[in-house]
Amino acid sequence: MEETTALLEEMLRRENMFDARSRVKSNAGAAGVDGKTVDELDGYLREHWLRIREELRSGTYHPQPVRKVEIPKPGGKGTRTLGIPTVLDRLLQQALLQVMTPMFDPTFSDASFGFRPGRGTHQAIERAREHIASGRTWVVDLDLEKFFDRVNHDVLMARVARRVKDKRVLLLIRRFLQAGMMEGGLVSPREEGTPQGGPLSPLLSNVLLDELDKELEQRGHVFVRYADDCNVYVRSKGSGERVMASLERFLRERLRLTVNREKSAVARPWERKFLGYTVTRNRPVKLKVSPASERRLKDKLQPILRAGRGRALAQTIGLLKPILKGWKAYFRKAEVKAAFRSLDEWLWRKLRALVWRQWKTPTTRAKRLMLRGLTPQEAYRAAHCGAGPWRMARSHELERALPTSELRTLGLVMLVETQGRLSFSP
Numbered sequence: 001m002e003e004t005t006a007l008l009e010e011m012l013r014r015e016n017m018f019d020a021r022s023r024v025k026s027n028a029g030a031a032g033v034d035g036k037t038v039d040e041l042d043g044y045l046r047e048h049w050l051r052i053r054e055e056l057r058s059g060t061y062h063p064q065p066v067r068k069v070e071i072p073k074p075g076g077k078g079t080r081t082l083g084i085p086t087v088l089d090r091l092l093q094q095a096l097l098q099v100m101t102p103m104f105d106p107t108f109s110d111a112s113f114g115f116r117p118g119r120g121t122h123q124a125i126e127r128a129r130e131h132i133a134s135g136r137t138w139v140v141d142l143d144l145e146k147f148f149d150r151v152n153h154d155v156l157m158a159r160v161a162r163r164v165k166d167k168r169v170l171l172l173i174r175r176f177l178q179a180g181m182m183e184g185g186l187v188s189p190r191e192e193g194t195p196q197g198g199p200l201s202p203l204l205s206n207v208l209l210d211e212l213d214k215e216l217e218q219r220g221h222v223f224v225r226y227a228d229d230c231n232v233y234v235r236s237k238g239s240g241e242r243v244m245a246s247l248e249r250f251l252r253e254r255l256r257l258t259v260n261r262e263k264s265a266v267a268r269p270w271e272r273k274f275l276g277y278t279v280t281r282n283r284p285v286k287l288k289v290s291p292a293s294e295r296r297l298k299d300k301l302q303p304i305l306r307a308g309r310g311r312a313l314a315q316t317i318g319l320l321k322p323i324l325k326g327w328k329a330y331f332r333k334a335e336v337k338a339a340f341r342s343l344d345e346w347l348w349r350k351l352r353a354l355v356w357r358q359w360k361t362p363t364t365r366a367k368r369l370m371l372r373g374l375t376p377q378e379a380y381r382a383a384h385c386g387a388g389p390w391r392m393a394r395s396h397e398l399e400r401a402l403p404t405s406e407l408r409t410l411g412l413v414m415l416v417e418t419q420g421r422l423s424f425s426p
Helices: 007-012 014-027 038-058 087-107 121-133 153-161 167-178 201-218 237-255 291-310 313-330 338-359 362-371 376-383 396-401 404-409
Strands: 066-072 079-084 138-143 181-183 186-188 222-226 229-234 265-267 277-279 287-289
Touching: 007 014, 007 038, 007 087, 007 167, 014 038, 014 087, 038 087, 038 167, 087 167, 087 201, 121 222, 121 229, 121 277, 138 237, 153 167, 153 201, 201 222, 201 229, 201 237, 229 237, 237 265, 287 291, 287 338, 291 313, 291 338, 313 338, 338 362, 338 396, 338 404, 362 376, 362 396, 376 396
Parallel strands: 066 181
Antiparallel strands: 066 079, 138 229, 138 265, 181 186, 222 229, 277 287
């Protein structure tokens, strides 16, 4: 769509609103400050839509505050702030997103992959590997300090206004940006930032950071950006340090954004992670799971495993299944499978230790082991062993009594598919 002064009418077009409604309902999500759920949306619209539409057209519509939610960051270091709009405001943001995306997305850089139709993390990772394989074996890894919390509204709106000429839409976007944030019943005004949680925030972040992309392209750099994660690939450390210094100055002066120097670095790509992946040091360059991603998965599984003592093993495995399937799908691009094998063995051992704890007493343990095929001598020796559950989980006796094939039968997702008998490595 070209620049227009009738963008609001395109947003309010019946077909567009119905598409937005379907998308919001399918995404479900938590209620906003008014407590209304997606199931209540249709009834509310039947009663109030004519008034809401007129307020949008007259420029008198005011979004409600967003509900503040703090979620832990990956790795457990700090929290990330989400701002959950009401269901109605999510609907309006989604409708606006659908008419703005065709205006902006075709003009975005080919090196930008985050929150864009037909693009995703796997393409970004593949592109990064191509740059490294081409001989650019130094990376300028940029981390923007609290990006979504620090976006300057005036700077952002100036970029949006270059394409959007409908003043009613510009006013509506600014009101979405400035809608207060409610926490504990109190509303705080918002003078900067576009908190994650609303459908429009990802597009607005790309609108702002597209200026960074264009600057990098103009300078002739090769890079990959996914949302606020940006890696620039260069051939030497000195070149990388010059790029880092100049980009830090550009971001501060032009976009009023701050580079987090503690988390940013000029380094070898195999010393850094990008979207959970890293690469091998030797050629050919291969993708692998970063150590931080391994730790993150273990941290996510630990609460389920700790609570498993009071559950049937099949139930615990059922709770692990969706997490493991999602992790396996996300990291399917990894060509080095060492992390997969290590995590499989760690999980098998955790589950055996869990069962050993459930059996509790030496008498019960001996009976269970005999029922599972061990001789009385083997069963009594293992049951009365003074080793703890974690050490016993690696014993040949417990491995025979609870083979990995049984864990698979109970539904456990194997990160590495292995032919034949499955067991711990010696």
